[in-house]
Amino acid sequence: MPTGTDPRFLRSQEAILHAARELLRQGGPAAVTHAQVAERAGVGRATVYRHWPRAELLLMEAMATVPMPFFAEPTVPTRDWLRRELTAMARQLDLDDVRAVSTTLAGTALWDENMDARRAQFAGVLSGRLAAALDDAQTRGEVSLAIPSRHAAAMAIGPMYYRSTIERTPTDPSLIEATIAALGTWS
Amino acid sequence: MPTGTDPRFLRSQEAILHAARELLRQGGPAAVTHAQVAERAGVGRATVYRHWPRAELLLMEAMATVPMPFFAEPTVPTRDWLRRELTAMARQLDLDDVRAVSTTLAGTALWDENMDARRAQFAGVLSGRLAAALDDAQTRGEVSLAIPSRHAAAMAIGPMYYRSTIERTPTDPSLIEATIAALGTWS
Structure with missing residues (x-):
């Protein structure tokens, strides 16, 4: 055998x-x-x-086996890094594979413990990396945050996630600029 | 029979x-x-x-049979109406029934035409009602929109949808205030 x-x-x-x-x-x-x-x-x-x-x-x-959107190691200036990362994420959310995995993760996590653990890990990494990059940008004086950094993932990824899975329309650059502007005042 | x-x-x-x-x-x-x-x-x-x-x-x-979040007929001032509607929506997204239906809709719509038609109708009503209310508020001088009103549903509902289905945490009032502020400058 x-x-x-x-x-x-x-x-x-x-x-x-x-x-x-x-x-x-x-x-x-x-x-x-x-x-x-x-x-x-x-x-x-x-x-x-x-x-x-x-x-x-x-x-x-x-x-x-499907590469999911993640934030790469932050670089400075944070705003350029963020624009690049969110643009890459929007492009990934247009792929059928990524849409299938993210909606399956969100749905199946409601009923399956293992899937829920993976969802929590995924959400935690995204939220943690973004919050750390923004807190660092604020310390360096690059941004004055308009929101607590724990809200940043929901504010930055939520709109394109909704657009991709509920409105089923690609995210254009103006939506990305709007989410970046919503995070705070950039110097 | x-x-x-x-x-x-x-x-x-x-x-x-x-x-x-x-x-x-x-x-x-x-x-x-x-x-x-x-x-x-x-x-x-x-x-x-x-x-x-x-x-x-x-x-x-x-x-x-599950009552899904919708925007009620707009009232004036628009900001109070919006706060009330988004708060109600956040509470609904905490219900297991609503979470099950919305993730099932987003997922199954990828593979099933009938479900996709329902998703499109649902997204269209939310987006249309919100855009109309905001355009009207801008005409009345209540708000100066920071974004095209076609982005409003993604910007206002996306963060709480992400929080509810990916982060699986209840939406608190500070996230709702942040999304309202992201839409524009309110008088």
């Missing part, structure tokens, strides 16, 4: 993850079943069960 | 919708299956199929 280091085992694992990610993008989390993944990946159903006995964990791992 | 006006038919229809709504809240859209709804509603599976041959349509109709 193939094991964790067997090349055939690794190949089928990769094919299964790839199939699961495609099914998620095209049909949502409900489409990620053992039967559909096996068919799409061209492997037997038993092989899928051997790799992932539970479909929820396969879904989680397939989601983890 | 019971018909559309038969009281037993209406009673079972109501029990099925109620069960579907509970299952959605507790287990997400994937939990709304004919089998689980029948068991929860205490009716036969055939009865559920008779009312809703397709589970997706039952899910849609169960979602429609």
